[in-house]
Amino acid sequence: MVALRPRNGSTHVVVSDLPTKKPTVARLNSQASAKKANFRAKLLDSSKSSRRRGSSSSNTVTVSKSTPEELTPGQSSNFLTFSGRPPRTLPRPPYREVSAEALCAVGFESMVNEDRNIVRMMVESIIPQFNYIAALYDHICERENNTGGRETVVLDYSQSKSLPACTVLPTHMLAISTKPHPSSNAPKKVVLYPVHSSVLAMHCASLAPFPPVPPIDQASLDGTKQVRLPVMELNVPSPESFPMLMIYLYSKIISGVVNTCLPSPPPRDGSMDIASFCRQLAQTHSIELLSNHLGFVYGLWKNCTALGIFDMRLWAAMDFVWAILVDSIEIAHGLKVASDSKPESTSPSSSPSS
Structure with a gap:
């Protein structure tokens, strides 16, 4: 079982051993396959080059002890209130597309004029190199509410023996929370999820552009399996269903x-x-x-x-x-x-x- 847990106090998150699993490769249509080699190179280059951009100044996130939890719909805190019978269908919001600003934020400047569906397919074509991260959602890592400037967290995967050599590491850590009830004095619960900005940016049209990835501090990380990830705060209406949503965006199952x-x-x-x-x-x-x-x-x-x-x-x-x-x-x-x-x-x- 994979777990995220703090290491040496509160500034590290450790990734334990990862199970080997052959991911499902997304099928590409004929239009996408014609540009596959070109887009694949651009995407991988963007993923690598984005780490060389951005500010190196950051605060650190305080991570409490991890709390393994089995997420089931029965634990959902989404309360339904209808004056009569529930509606027969769920309304759909007006369609909107991913902005050029969001593409540029994840290093896809050269693709802003491409059809978004084609870019999404190309992102899915390299997801097998990302897909291992979905297993991390079996366990969660919590921290107390922390406000202030930019935050980062170090993801330590040195204990992961089965991590494929071709794996593209996550680029950001999402700090998922929901607004507490006004009458509640309980501290806000924040759950950390390692993600790849390209996957979320291409699927979430209303998501703010991701912050830049700070450059790697080679002096502190040389010889180790660690990566420093910027933390992006995100309030969602339903934290309970968020892990399943992320797994779907990665697996498309x-x-x-x-x-x-x-x-x-x-x-x-x-x-x-x-x-x-x-x-x-x-x-x-x-x-x-x-x-x-x-x-x-x-x-x-x-x-x-x-x-x-x-x-x-x-x-x-x-x-x-x-x-x-x-x-x-x-x-x-x-x-x-x-x-x-x-x-x-x-x-x-x-x-x-x-």
């Missing part, structure tokens, strides 16, 4: 989203129609559990809306699980006849088998 959002995975052999599956959920699981999962999906929707994520397959998956959960809850409440249960959306047709 939509079945993982569907299976996490539902209390039981839908049958994959065609042995049960949607109406029967909704009836099974209503009979097998409590209304409270179904409502918790609905709240988890609602939180995922809020995160996608706030960050400006317009991935079509992800939105189709949210529509699919939302409709199933709404129907299942209405069946459990006796508000809907089980045989008439037919969610308006269907399973994402382009979802992979794994």
Whole structure:
């Protein structure tokens, strides 16, 4: 199991051994493959050169002891309040594209005039070199609320024996938090996630440009497996669903989203129609559990809306699980006849088998 944990007090985050796993390589269409070699070189060069830019002055982030937690939708703090029945569909915000400023911030200056979908595909083509980082989300690293100037944290991966030599290390550490309730005196919980700025910048149209990566201090890091990452503060509506969202942006495995959002995975052999599956959920699981999962999906929707994520397959998956959960809850409440249960959306047709 992979873990992020502090080292020597509070200024280091240590990455333990990483499991070997062959990632899924994104398929490229004919237009993207024609430019694959050229874009791949540009992207990798941008990733390396971005570390040579930026200011070296920074504060340090204080990291408390890591707290391993199993994240389940049942722990979601997204509370749903509707005057009547929940809406049949989740509204979609107006589409917006990633800005040229965001591209330049991650070193893609030469690609600002390229079609954004093509650039996204090229980012996905090198994600296998990033993909190991998704395993880090099994555990979290917390710190107390810390305000002030720019912050950095040292990511230590010297204890990782199975880290592939071709791995591109993360560029930033996201400090994810949510605004506490005005009446609460509890300190704000902040969770740290190592990320690659190019992955988030190409998917999150509403995300502010990433801060520059400070140059590597060779005097302090020579001979070690460490990298100093700038910390980017980010408030999200639903911290509970954020790890799953990041894993999807890295893996693009939509079945993982569907299976996490539902209390039981839908049958994959065609042995049960949607109406029967909704009836099974209503009979097998409590209304409270179904409502918790609905709240988890609602939180995922809020995160996608706030960050400006317009991935079509992800939105189709949210529509699919939302409709199933709404129907299942209405069946459990006796508000809907089980045989008439037919969610308006269907399973994402382009979802992979794994």
